[in-house]
Amino acid sequence: MASVAESSFPLLCQIKSQRRVTSSTLRNSSLVRVSPPHFASGSLSFRRRSFVLGHRSEFARCVEATAPDSSGSPSGDDEQEDALQATIDKSKKVLDMQRNLLHQIAERRKLVSSIKESTPNLDDGKPSAKEDANTTTDAAKKEKMDGDANGSVTYVKSSLNKEPEATTPLKSSKQSSPSAKSPEKEKPSGVPWSSVVASSVDPPYEPSSTITSSKKTSDPVTSSGNTSKSPAGAFWSDPLPSYLTKTPATPSIKTEEYMETKEEKIHEEASSDTNEPSKDEEKPPPLAGANVMNVILVAAECAPFSKTGGLGDVAGALPKALARRGHRVMVVVPRYAEYEEAKDVGVRKRYKVAGQDMEVMYFHAYIDGVDFVFIDSPVFRHLSGNIYGGNRLDILKRMVLFCKAAVEVPWYVPCGGVCYGDGNLAFIANDWHTALLPVYLKAYYRDHGLMKYTRSVLVIHNIAHQGRGPVDDFSYVDLPGHYLDSFKLYDPVGGEHFNIFAAGLKAADRVLTVSHGYSWEVKTLEGGWGLHNIINENNWKFRGIVNGIDTKEWNPKFDIHLRSDGYTNYSLETLDVGKPQCKAALQKELGLPVRPDVPLIGFIGRLDQQKGVDLIAEAVPWMMSQDVQLVMLGTGRPDLEEVLRRMEHQYRDKARGWVGFSVKTAHRITAGADVLLMPSRFEPCGLNQLYAMKYGTVPVVHAVGGLRDTVQQFDPYSETGLGWTFDSAEAGKLIHALGNCLLTYREYKESWEGLQRRGMTQDLSWDNAAEKYEEVLVAAKYQW
Known part of the structure; x- marks a missing residue:
């Protein structure tokens, strides 16, 4: 318990250090060398003082000495008085620190209490977060002070009981606030890539059965003296040099709109329809525990917004299953039409594709615990009837733009007021349409010491479609020249050609297929469609996971x-x-x-x-x-x-x-x-x-x-x-x-x-598959 208290309140460590100094001083002082049974009138007397720190805990203090030593020596009296005065002064300092700590605890409790009071109680019959906090705040165990045989004072360290975390899920973005915010600093001109370090972003506060802290992937932000108060309603994100964009992102100013939309979703979910599954029928899967991550799934289609096959169903259902396990999950797809749920977040960015500047806008929706981000551009509009339509170069340009915009989403698109950042982050790319994303992540960030701990997983849904073309197509992907070899693939019939899927398979940290049987087939000459050699060379990072279905959407009882x-x-x-x-x-x-x-x-x-x-x-x-x-x-x-x-x-x-x-x-x-x-x-x-x-x-x-x-x-x-x-x-x-x-x-x-x-x-259901995906993400994170 002591370790929990120390980690929650750093000032306790300083108080305990002061106690050790005080105890050592008392032991070294001649005043406490007198055996307690020989104390008479005018001798050293002790008095206990009790100090309450959140709960009841006793701290004994030596506060009074009334008689000089029997030796009567003037020099001895002065030394004893000085030692006693020093002890009293140090005790006062400790008491001052304890008062400050009490004030800090009270302020934190007020903050937590206000958050819990604002949490909607969605489950009937369950106590609210505020009631949980009140019922679980019990008194700490009382600890006693013992004197040793020599009259020295021993202080027993008190421990704070850890309050249980609230288990009520918080869906309102008002409860997502970072503990410390650093002001955005623009990258100075002329600074080389290798000298730029991006600060990691802490994930927003989301209570769950366990709370884990993401490992920082860059220099920590100093909170004292370097923070500035953000204006009300402004989004924040840590600075990251953008090597793909032509212009910096425009910050969003639509916090209130997002809050209202999210609150409407909460009320809709709270008022359960008679045709919706009951709580008894929907059993939540086990939480991810210590492996909670920020997961961003990137796909060219996503049901119910855009779908031509199974890829759209996977992109719509797998993220929801991962979110139910406690992860923070985002889906990034093109905006092919005007979706009613999606709201403009006010972020504008420009990317260069085939020598032409293209502007994209970002739209956001929060559905079933998942952030859906839509990338809007004229090249994506009016394709809802045939999202893969157009000639080869048109499709290639669209996918280059999409992947460039998607890899920077965690830094510039605020979801719930807070960007995802690179802290504990994993991308899940799907098929050749997004196979450029692992390449861009490596070429523009990891090769330059940025996003070092961000991982990428590439999922093969259909290996027959590979993004093939002549070698000259490399000029459209906007990558350094030494990456050309990653895209080259020799075809016995067509000769050497440009292959996007080949480069993605090499750059990704893990590769998945959507069934066990298919994971074996793609390693064969017949089933690999020319990529079997690359797959066999990277067999160590290969695995097959059978898809599930979204039993909420695909269920005849609730359809x-x-x-x-x-x-x-x-x-x-x-x-x-x-x-x-x-x-x-x-x-x-x-x-x-x-x-x-x-x-x-x-x-x-x-x-x-x-x-x-x-x-x-x-x-x-x-x-x-x-x-x-x-x-x-x-x-x-x-x-x-x-x-x-x-x-x-x-x-x-x-x-x-x-x-x-x-x-x-x-x-x-x-x-x-x-x-x-x-x-x-x-x-x-x-x-x-x-x-x-x-x-x-x-x-x-x-x-x-x-x-x-x-x-x-x-x-x-x-x-x-x-x-x-x-x-x-x-x-x-x-x-x-x-x-x-x-x-x-x-x-x-x-x-x-x-x-x-x-x-x-x-x-x-998708719950079994989501657990296996989680195992792959953890393996990629620690490079098992």
């Missing part, structure tokens, strides 16, 4: 997209009623005949050869002959988009093709379809099959990558399995597996219901 237009929410208990109703509503919405006896087959995904859309096109004539209905949703290659249009035109009563992407329609197809097709030639993980099983829709998949890991073949004899699989990317194999599926649907209703129920009862 907000099933509350209108004839759809309905359903669960395992109401499956036999709710799912047929959703099927009828989907048929009606799509303009198909409402026939409950006809199997409704769905496909959701990117229109790409990798997804096996061409195999479905080959199998369409056979499917239409089997009296089924087919609906396909997706966007991608123009020729495959045309396949969907022709299919709908040819089979108007049986097929529908939706070119584009709609989150609401994806949810409704998942709920209303009986079967989901995923004939992917390769699939790193796949999420649609997980969504389908959660909604009681049976998947038919090609047994590759994550599909093999998550969908087990149905066995009619043992009544086990979750769907049907086929082992070769051929239309004939797809037709064979789908034929068995349709036979079971029509002839074996009990087996079909068993497939649905087994899929719905699986634990597919």
Whole structure:
């Protein structure tokens, strides 16, 4: 307990030091050498004084001496009086310091009490933070002063009981305030990179079951004499030289707007809807403990704002799972449209891309405990229908701008009034679109002694897309010349070329894939798509983690997209009623005949050869002959988009093709379809099959990558399995597996219901995956 008190109140160390000096003086003084039993009238007397320090603790003090020594020598009397006076003076100083400490404790308690009183009590039946503080403030143990055999005084050190930390989560940004703020100082002109040191930023105050202090990555900020009071409402951040921007960031002035938005979110979450999961159904995962970090996930898409495939779902769900474990988490994505939740934070920066200055603006939203930061620029606008549209150079320029702006977000974008800084920070980049981020982090910061303890993790969602081009494309990425070799890759067919994914794999501290099976496939010649040698050379930092799903968004019992237009929410208990109703509503919405006896087959995904859309096109004539209905949703290659249009035109009563992407329609197809097709030639993980099983829709998949890991073949004899699989990317194999599926649907209703129920009862949440991601981040942090 003493160590806790010393760490919380540094002045205690000084007081204890003064006590030791006082005790030593008393022992050395001749006045206390007289044995206590021989004290008579006029001899040395002792009096105890009790001092209360927050709780009851006793400090004995020698305060009076009334008689001279029996020797009567004048010189001895003077020495004794001087020694006694020195002891009394030192005791007074100690008492003054203790009074100052009491005042400091009282001030801190007032601050903590005001914070706790302003915390909204979101959980009914639970005591508030203020009540917790009152009930846990007990009196400290009383300690006694003992005299030794020689009459010397021994002071027993008192300990302060540590007050339990409040467990009520603070979601209001008003409670996020740094303990000390240093004024921003501009980098003097002419200073070399190596001489510039950036101060680390302490994370904002967020009570949790444990409180950890981030390790400082730069010189500490001196708090005495060097701090200046910030104006009200102004954001602050530590200075960091920007090597990517052309102009300094404009500080934000929209604190009040952010506070109001965040308070509205708190009130919305506090007033729980009847259709939302109850507290009993949502069990919080264990907290991260001592490994709490600042995590920034950077991706080209993020559900529900922008999504074309599984990457958007991962970017939308994984950060929430990490935040539930106690981490401070941010998601950085381009702003493709005007999102209602996102507010302009007032920060403007300029970056040079291909010799042209481009300005970006930053928008912010706080949702489900996660900071969402949107980077706005004219090059991102009006791309919501096809976010990967444009020619090769246009896409490359967009990604260069995005990565340059994203790597500086923790320094210039205040979230809750405080920037993330580089303290205990880890970036999670996703696919080739953000593979430049680990390279920029290394080239512009770590190579110059800045952000030395910031780590980067690169996640491979689809290794087939690599950001390839001619070697001349290196001139667009704005990097020192010696980095060219990191981008060069030799292709036996195309020769030497420029490859962004290759450079990202080399620069990242850790590399992940989204399933165990895919982590093995990318190391092979067939599955590595030319990068297998680099992956095998960096095998030590490689790992596979199976994705989960956001069970709050993807849950038929609480799905907000099933509350209108004839759809309905359903669960395992109401499956036999709710799912047929959703099927009828989907048929009606799509303009198909409402026939409950006809199997409704769905496909959701990117229109790409990798997804096996061409195999479905080959199998369409056979499917239409089997009296089924087919609906396909997706966007991608123009020729495959045309396949969907022709299919709908040819089979108007049986097929529908939706070119584009709609989150609401994806949810409704998942709920209303009986079967989901995923004939992917390769699939790193796949999420649609997980969504389908959660909604009681049976998947038919090609047994590759994550599909093999998550969908087990149905066995009619043992009544086990979750769907049907086929082992070769051929239309004939797809037709064979789908034929068995349709036979079971029509002839074996009990087996079909068993497939649905087994899929719905699986634990597919992100909490398990988030724990494994945390292990990787910690390993990267300590370079295990």
